[in-house]
Amino acid sequence: LLKPISITSLVTKIRKTFKIDRFEPHKILLLDDQANVGNFYKALLEEKGIEVLALTDPHTLIQALESFHPDVFLLDMHMPDVSGIEVAKIIRQQPKYDYVPIIFLSGDTDVKSKLLALQCGADDLIPKKTPPAMLISQIDSRIVRGQKVRYLASRDSLTGVLNHGQIMEAAGQVHRLARRNKKPMNIAMIDIDLFKRVNDIHGHSGGDKVLIALGQLLMQSVRDTDYVGRYGGEEFMLVFGDSDTAAIEDRLNMMREAFNQIMFNVNEVSFNCSFSAGLASSEHHDKVSDLIASADKALYVAKDQGRNKVCV
Numbered sequence: 034l035l036k037p038i039s040i041t042s043l044v045t046k047i048r049k050t051f052k053i054d055r056f057e058p059h060k061i062l063l064l065d066d067q068a069n070v071g072n073f074y075k076a077l078l079e080e081k082g083i084e085v086l087a088l089t090d091p092h093t094l095i096q097a098l099e100s101f102h103p104d105v106f107l108l109d110m111h112m113p114d115v116s117g118i119e120v121a122k123i124i125r126q127q128p129k130y131d132y133v134p135i136i137f138l139s140g141d142t143d144v145k146s147k148l149l150a151l152q153c154g155a156d157d158l159i160p161k162k163t164p165p166a167m168l169i170s171q172i173d174s175r176i177v178r179g180q181k182v183r184y185l186a187s188r189d190s191l192t193g194v195l196n197h198g199q200i201m202e203a204a205g206q207v208h209r210l211a212r213r214n215k216k217p218m219n220i221a222m223i224d225i226d227l228f229k230r231v232n233d234i235h236g237h238s239g240g241d242k243v244l245i246a247l248g249q250l251l252m253q254s255v256r257d258t259d260y261v262g263r264y265g266g267e268e269f270m271l272v273f274g275d276s277d278t279a280a281i282e283d284r285l286n287m288m289r290e291a292f293n294q295i296m297f298n299v300n301e302v303s304f305n306c307s308f309s310a311g312l313a314s315s316e317h318h319d320k321v322s323d324l325i326a327s328a329d330k331a332l333y334v335a336k337d338q339g340r341n342k343v344c345v
């Protein structure tokens with residue numbers, strides 16, 4: 034059936050999902066009203082393999098963000114129309130960029146300027162005369178830290194799958210894309226069978242072991258374009274982009290059988306578990322909330338029919 038869980042493949046998958054891959058260049062959005070200053074930093078950073086989008090007009094920033102997703106913002110403080118401080122405030126108003134560091138590059142390095150920068154949600158203020166090697170390493174460590182924080186904030190801490198907020202976000206995105214491209218996508222809701230009993234007999238930590246194993250199994254069973262998240266408690270949600278319901282039903286049944294075959298051992302007592310799943314396709318639903326409700330309904334049919342089943 035399914036290959037045993039390989040940590041290496043899991044890590045690769047996580048790296049891809051979060052674009053933490055070493056070979057993917059870091060991206061910087063640089064804003065400085067003076068083109069020659071911007072170009073100087075652009076050349077410096079590009080030499081280190083960093084991708085840079087250099088802008089001189091703050092008004093073009095929002096538009097640029099539609100197609101460029103930076104790992105860090107590098108902002109000039111002083112610009113004629115809008116100050117860097119105002120730009121930082123605007124960026125910070127958008128939850129999407131919560132985890133993207135903002136660094137000011139400025140000639141002003143006094144305490145007052147630095148405080149002002151921090152108060153508007155920036156992470157640092159680096160003097161313009163900082164030696165290049167130092168500047169690069171400061172930016173690099175900000176990017177790495179930002180990615181780690183973003184990773185932790187998006188994951189369920191027990192199982193490592195996406196948390197509720199992120200899987201809902203993914204469902205919305207994949208659904209929108211499917212509608213635009215007129216290609217169906219699918220959502221599955223998975224609920225562990227009689228899980229209360231697992232906790233009662235094997236203890237809460239025994240139950241946790243089951244949750245962790247199911248999370249790993251699901252993550253290694255989906256494609257790179259699919260998403261796995263913990264919807265809540267012992268319920269998981271799977272989002273399958275550009276997919277055919279019959280094929281997904283087959284894959285869910287493989288996952289169901291693989292999960293059912295895992296033997297757990299807690300305090301020298303062996304046991305196995307099962308899950309039930311409900312599946313729904315975007316073909317029949319214009320709203321993602323209806324799609325989720327429909328998958329949930331199918332899940333309850335599976336429970337009604339005796340559990341350890343996948344229903345559409």
Ligand code: GH3
Binds near residue numbers: 224229237336340
């Ligand atoms: P059914 O087959 O009808 O789904 O039965 P069930 O026992 O799974 O029913 P129910 O959904 O009511 O029970 C879910 C249980 O999952 C209750 C709760 O104690 C347990 N649970 C929720 N989150 C966690 C967790 O993080 N760890 C552990 N160990 N248990 C959890």
Ligand code: MG
Binds near residue numbers: 065066067109110111
């Ligand atoms: Mg300036």
Ligand code: MG
Binds near residue numbers: 224225266267268
């Ligand atoms: Mg439940």
Ligand code: MG
Binds near residue numbers: 226229267
């Ligand atoms: Mg349950």
